[in-house]
Amino acid sequence: MSTVTLTQLDALESEGIHVMREVAGEFERPVLLFSGGKDSIVMLHLARKAFWPAPVPFALMHVDTGHNFPEVIEYRDRVVAEHGLRLVVASVQDAIDDGRVAERADGSRNPLQTVPLLDGITANKFDAVFGGGRRDEEKARAKERVFSLRDEFGQWDPRRQRPELWDLYNGRHKPGEHVRVFPLSNWTELDVWRYIEREQIELPAIYYSHQREVFLRDGMWLAPGGWGGPRANETLEVRTVRYRTVGDMSCTGAVESTASTIPEVITEVGASRLTERGATRADDRASEAAMEDRKREGYF
Amino acid sequence: MGAAPTIQLGPTEETQHVTEHATRDLLRLATAGSVDDGKSTLIGRLLYDTKSVLADQLSAVEAATLARGGGEVDLALLTDGLRAEREQGITIDVAYRYFSTATRAFVLADTPGHVQYTRNMVTGASTAELAIVLVDARKGVLEQTRRHATITALLRVPHVVLAVNKMDLVDFDEATFRAIADEFTGYALSLGIPDVTAVPLSALAGDNVVDRSTRTPWYDGPTLLEHLESVPVGRDALSEPFRFPVQVVIRPRTAEHPDYRGYAGRVASGVVSVGDEVTVLPSGKRSTVVGIDTFDGPLTEAHAPQSVTLRLADDVDVARGDVLVPTAATVDIGSDLEGTVCWLAEKRSVLGARLLVRVGTRTVRALLREVNARLDVDTLTVEAWDGVDTLHAVDATDTSSDIPPRALTLNAIGRVKIRLAEPIVLDEYSTHRRTGGFLLVDPADGTTLAAGMIGATLLDRLAPTSTAQDDDDWFAGAGI
Numbered sequence: 001m002s003t004v005t006l007t008q009l010d011a012l013e014s015e016g017i018h019v020m021r022e023v024a025g026e027f028e029r030p031v032l033l034f035s036g037g038k039d040s041i042v043m044l045h046l047a048r049k050a051f052w053p054a055p056v057p058f059a060l061m062h063v064d065t066g067h068n069f070p071e072v073i074e075y076r077d078r079v080v081a082e083h084g085l086r087l088v089v090a091s092v093q094d095a096i097d098d099g100r101v102a103e104r105a106d107g108s109r110n111p112l113q114t115v116p117l118l119d120g121i122t123a124n125k126f127d128a129v130f131g132g133g134r135r136d137e138e139k140a141r142a143k144e145r146v147f148s149l150r151d152e153f154g155q156w157d158p159r160r161q162r163p164e165l166w167d168l169y170n171g172r173h174k175p176g177e178h179v180r181v182f183p184l185s186n187w188t189e190l191d192v193w194r195y196i197e198r199e200q201i202e203l204p205a206i207y208y209s210h211q212r213e214v215f216l217r218d219g220m221w222l223a224p225g226g227w228g229g230p231r232a233n234e235t236l237e238v239r240t241v242r243y244r245t246v247g248d249m250s251c252t253g254a255v256e257s258t259a260s261t262i263p264e265v266i267t268e269v270g271a272s273r274l275t276e277r278g279a280t281r282a283d284d285r286a287s288e289a290a291m292e293d294r295k296r297e298g299y300f
Numbered sequence: 301m302g303a304a305p306t307i308q309l310g311p312t313e314e315t316q317h318v319t320e321h322a323t324r325d326l327l328r329l330a331t332a333g334s335v336d337d338g339k340s341t342l343i344g345r346l347l348y349d350t351k352s353v354l355a356d357q358l359s360a361v362e363a364a365t366l367a368r369g370g371g372e373v374d375l376a377l378l379t380d381g382l383r384a385e386r387e388q389g390i391t392i393d394v395a396y397r398y399f400s401t402a403t404r405a406f407v408l409a410d411t412p413g414h415v416q417y418t419r420n421m422v423t424g425a426s427t428a429e430l431a432i433v434l435v436d437a438r439k440g441v442l443e444q445t446r447r448h449a450t451i452t453a454l455l456r457v458p459h460v461v462l463a464v465n466k467m468d469l470v471d472f473d474e475a476t477f478r479a480i481a482d483e484f485t486g487y488a489l490s491l492g493i494p495d496v497t498a499v500p501l502s503a504l505a506g507d508n509v510v511d512r513s514t515r516t517p518w519y520d521g522p523t524l525l526e527h528l529e530s531v532p533v534g535r536d537a538l539s540e541p542f543r544f545p546v547q548v549v550i551r552p553r554t555a556e557h558p559d560y561r562g563y564a565g566r567v568a569s570g571v572v573s574v575g576d577e578v579t580v581l582p583s584g585k586r587s588t589v590v591g592i593d594t595f596d597g598p599l600t601e602a603h604a605p606q607s608v609t610l611r612l613a614d615d616v617d618v619a620r621g622d623v624l625v626p627t628a629a630t631v632d633i634g635s636d637l638e639g640t641v642c643w644l645a646e647k648r649s650v651l652g653a654r655l656l657v658r659v660g661t662r663t664v665r666a667l668l669r670e671v672n673a674r675l676d677v678d679t680l681t682v683e684a685w686d687g688v689d690t691l692h693a694v695d696a697t698d699t700s701s702d703i704p705p706r707a708l709t710l711n712a713i714g715r716v717k718i719r720l721a722e723p724i725v726l727d728e729y730s731t732h733r734r735t736g737g738f739l740l741v742d743p744a745d746g747t748t749l750a751a752g753m754i755g756a757t758l759l760d761r762l763a764p765t766s767t768a769q770d771d772d773d774w775f776a777g778a779g780i
Binding site: 004005006007008010011012013014015017018021022024025048049050051052053054055135136142143149158161162163164165166167168170172173174185186188191 | 323324325326393394395396397398400404405407419420422423426427532533534538547548550551552554556557560564565566568593594595596603605606607609620644656658659660661734737738739741743745746747748751
């Protein structure tokens with residue numbers, strides 16, 4: 001017999017594929033949340049593997065804050081065209097325009113994503129929503145299920161979450177409810193990067209070192225743009241940076257880095273002294289329980 | 301599948317956990333123990349000493365330590381969970397932790413040890429290949445320790461580690477350790493647990509967790525982490541017969557693949573090769589595997605737990621929920637399910653209730669016909685009842701509660717008989733850990749009511765009227 005024990009990455013890949021096939025087998029209308037970030041890109045890669053040689057049997061949904069990195073939108077549209085996928089865009093701008101949400105004083109639109117996300121799920125009758133969340137990301141996620149039940153308001157109630165035994169995932173839900181599904185639950189940030197390297201998966205260029213005009217706010221390097229930065233007292237300067245996560249431009253900070261290849265990024269991530277959310281997401285630093293609160297409300 | 305890594309490694313400590321070894325594998329483990337035993341500190345120690353804790357996590361813990369009155373940084377706070385739990389000072393759910401070494405990555409199910417959270421221990425143990433049972437060296441083997449061992453045995457976790465913690469508080473006394481280790485090992489053997497490794501350690505001080513202690517010169521066994529790195533992974537799944545629950549049928553109907561028809565799934569146990577004769581259950585149709593396909597190219601054989609797509613020689617009817625098994629094997633199928641369940645829901649069991657049974661990828665309608673024994677996890681005795689039903693009705697003379705004496709309530713473990721609307725593969729959990737487990741689901745709201753194990757289990761071994769009392773092979777297949 002050849003190698004009988006799967007490597008860690010093979011085991012994680014196999015588990016992710018298993019989860020995706022379970023969803024395809026149990027749900028009517030799944031959708032994959034696609035932000036153009038590395039975790040959603042890895043999810044899409046697993047989906048292509050899971051159903052090959054058939055095409056991916058579900059749509060992608062992008063929650064568009066309107067404050068996007070242009071490189072990411074270009075990447076998104078190219079991938080959608082290349083693989084013949086269907087893209088649904090849930091727009092924060094539209095939600096602001098028709099009064100479903102109000103712009104915040106600080107200009108950040110990350111917290112505003114929940115309403116268009118839930119409206120998009122309802123309008124399209126999506127019953128399973130793949131998210132790229134990983135349990136290592138943040139304390140509130142450590143107890144998240146692979147199949148996470150949300151009520152008709154999209155809310156997450158820890159008491160209603162079902163125990164998950166063996167590989168038996170229970171996706172039953174009432175009409176109007178949906179299930180968030182996290183195929184990357186057991187991956188760490190380093191696992192994601194090692195997998196990207198092994199599979200030679202292309203990412204948006206902002207993940208690699210480049211020169212960019214940025215300014216400092218609350219200890220983070222933010223990029224200027226129509227979203228409202230910099231203010232009069234903030235000065236732009238050119239720095240050599242890259243991004244560890246992809247999000248709304250108003251609250252996704254760049255890190256100073258010269259890592260311009262996948263191996264260099266892996267070395268950097270491995271040596272890093274800050275978790276990715278702590279380093280670059282203003283919204284997660286707001287309070288120790290910030291994520292727990294947003295999760296309850298129906299955030300990713 | 302993938303290209304070999306080409307990382308340039310420096311000599312610094314910072315880069316050591318970047319080292320990607322092509323052979324690094326994955327071990328799932330569970331911990332059982334209470335806060336009093338130092339479980340959170342032990343997990344914090346494993347994370348900290350394997351450098352799986354990063355600066356912002358550590359500074360958050362330092363801040364939390366200060367907020368609570370200061371003192372030395374409390375590693376236990378690293379595994380703190382939801383705010384609701386912190387406010388109540390308890391753990392209410394299974395939390396998953398991740399750490400890794402150069403040779404192995406670990407997924408740790410951190411399960412609370414309180415008696416009322418049996419459900420979480422069962423959940424964590426169901427996927428674990430190794431369980432760490434923690435005891436306080438000053439207290440030795442307690443009722444709680446026996447309970448943890450029992451659930452570990454019930455779920456057939458192949459490897460068990462007894463972590464004798466707080467050795468610093470008994471002056472690293474060898475005799476204390478030996479006495480505890482002997483008592484526990486004897487008890488574990490009586491439950492059929494084949495493999496126990498006992499380690500004397502101090503989670504607080506770090507002795508024998510990752511680094512070898514100089515204070516236990518009489519101990520020549522592995523440190524906890526050395527042992528975690530050395531136990532074999534996935535042996536039981538490989539040693540069990542081939543099972544392939546079909547998840548989805550792949551039919552592209554594209555110009556490139558107009559006639560392709562493949563059956564996608566994960567090999568639950570065993571090995572399959574191109575050319576193997578297989579039978580589709582429950583229909584009994586036979587065919588031959590002519591292709592094992594993956595996105596990355598065809599394989600000649602696949603083994604547990606690989607996700608693949610199988611093609612068959614004949615155009616037989618195969619759908620989600622079917623199981624492919626070796627044609628030569630004898631496999632039980634039937635509509636009467638007997639087994640042991642752990643009740644997971646607030647809602648109690650009701651005889652005659654219409655349920656759904658989920659086994660593998662199949663969901664069938666079912667009736668709960670009988671609850672005929674219950675395991676008391678406090679006394680670890682089994683109460684068995686002859687005859688059926690009459691006592692399960694509400695006892696009108698009992699004014700203290702309206703729960704019938706034979707009903708199963710949250711965290712109860714009982715033996716049941718279930719009638720199924722259609723036949724399923726009845727793999728005994730004792731020999732098929734990957735396919736012999738099932739869920740009971742409430743069709744009304746989808747609640748997972750119970751987790752079950754088909755056939756005779758530890759409960760039957762402990763039962764006074766059991767027919768499986770002898771030292772037979774009910775535990776066969778574990779730990780080999």
